[in-house]
Amino acid sequence: MENMEFRCVRSCWGNYAFDYIHSNSVGNSGGILCAWDPNSFRKSNYTISDFFVIIRGVWLKNGIDLLIIAVYAPHDPRDKRMLWDYLVHTINQWDGEVVIMGDFNEVRHKSDRFGSIFNAQGADEFNSFIANAGLEEVPLGGSAFTWCHKSATKMSKLDRFLISENLFITCPHITATTLERYLSDHRPILLRESSNDYGPVPFRFFHHWIELEGFNNFVVDTWKTAPGDASNGMRNMMCKLKFIKLKIREWIKSNRHSRKGMREKYKEELRTLDDDIDNGNGSDTVVNKRMEVINDLQHIDKLNAMDMAQKTKIKWSVEGDENSRFFHGLLNKKQNQLNIQGVMVDGV
Structure with missing residues (x-):
């Protein structure tokens, strides 16, 4: 049994x-x-x-x-x-x-x-x-x-x-x-x-990365050292792109953290230089140093602004049009076209 x-x-x-x-x-x-x-x-x-x-x-x-x-x-x-x-x-x-x-x-x-x-x-x-x-x-x-x-x-x-x-x-x-x-x-x-697999996460390239010091050399060196598959050209390129994508993300994350620390450092240094000038110690060396610090701060702010501008581009395109005079004018035009102007009964 x-x-x-x-x-x-x-x-x-x-x-x-x-x-x-x-x-x-x-x-x-x-x-x-x-x-x-x-x-x-x-x-x-x-x-x-x-x-x-x-x-x-x-x-x-x-x-x-x-x-x-x-x-x-x-x-x-x-x-x-x-x-x-x-x-x-x-x-x-x-x-x-x-x-x-x-x-x-x-x-x-x-x-x-x-x-x-x-x-x-x-x-x-x-x-x-x-x-x-x-x-x-x-x-x-x-x-x-x-x-x-x-x-x-x-x-x-x-x-x-x-x-x-x-x-x-x-x-x-x-x-x-x-x-x-x-x-x-x-x-x-x-x-x-079970979990839904929607494929690889899209890789977004931001314009301000090109402005970062050392980024171009990093990409070239990473591409040369990236592992691949020499037996198949397409597979070789896919492996290299996948590898360089991960390395770029790591590099950008590290650079963003470093940039944030440098900005705080420059702001503190600018405050110190301003105090020296206020106390009457504004020599040519101090003034020139202050200009260098301001330029560095402006460069960091420019990179952050380029980053934010690209990230908000799509959102701005949608919400900006919705609040524009052109958008409301278009709605008024369609509303006028859809209005019932009158009803004809027995030819009258």
């Missing part, structure tokens, strides 16, 4: 790289099967019941302690209350993250049912269980209902994922969605962590 169970699980999983535990079926109610990749999750112990399977272990990717609970809740309200109480007690004793999934045979809101009576008391008890256990529901994409009667006259959202609040912070890209149900009356639900 055990060998048959292993063969059945393997046919579902696809290979031998799995571990599993299960809860047998009760009457007409199906059992619960939990299977996982031991290279991703290491089980420490487990608890099996007619209505749930609890697995305690470590998620090897980040080393967090994880409590996984697969639920197949009973229909009887009294049995359901006992199940919620037990799960709350178990979760509150666990020092780690929690993931609960399965068929809870209960809804949270009236909108989760169609064609059947909404039990407000049962929903309140279910919502209280979620709150007392410190869980949050993962928003479910796809179909609004996960269970459908064979006549399609009754539908409910009975299946869902509940996770600990902290897990949303450590894994912000967790999403859930429904899949096709085919011949089953339940839709499978899928939980996954």
Whole structure:
């Protein structure tokens, strides 16, 4: 029997790289099967019941302690209350993250049912269980209902994922969605962590960089030392551009920090020179030094102004036009064109 169970699980999983535990079926109610990749999750112990399977272990990717609970809740309200109480007690004793999934045979809101009576008391008890256990529901994409009667006259959202609040912070890209149900009356639900990749971040080149001392020589030297792929010209250029992009960002960041420090230094030096002149020590050397400091300050201010001018160019183009006389004149013209000048009735 055990060998048959292993063969059945393997046919579902696809290979031998799995571990599993299960809860047998009760009457007409199906059992619960939990299977996982031991290279991703290491089980420490487990608890099996007619209505749930609890697995305690470590998620090897980040080393967090994880409590996984697969639920197949009973229909009887009294049995359901006992199940919620037990799960709350178990979760509150666990020092780690929690993931609960399965068929809870209960809804949270009236909108989760169609064609059947909404039990407000049962929903309140279910919502209280979620709150007392410190869980949050993962928003479910796809179909609004996960269970459908064979006549399609009754539908409910009975299946869902509940996770600990902290897990949303450590894994912000967790999403859930429904899949096709085919011949089953339940839709499978899928939980996954996925992030959208919109491609490389655009590299913006600012005009004032050319005015920075040593920038041109830095670019030339970096290009010469950049690693590449001599076997393919296009790939070689891409590798060099990627490398020089990172190096330019580092150089500009360092230069901006240095420029900010130099500006404060020049301002302090200018104040000292002004004090000397006020005290009657305004020799030619002091005056010439003051002119040099002012020129250096003006050069830094010029670079900062060029930087800000380019960064605000698009914003200024949009907001400037919206506030210009031309923009308002264009609106008035269109308004005049759209005005109803009159209505003709029977030729009059």
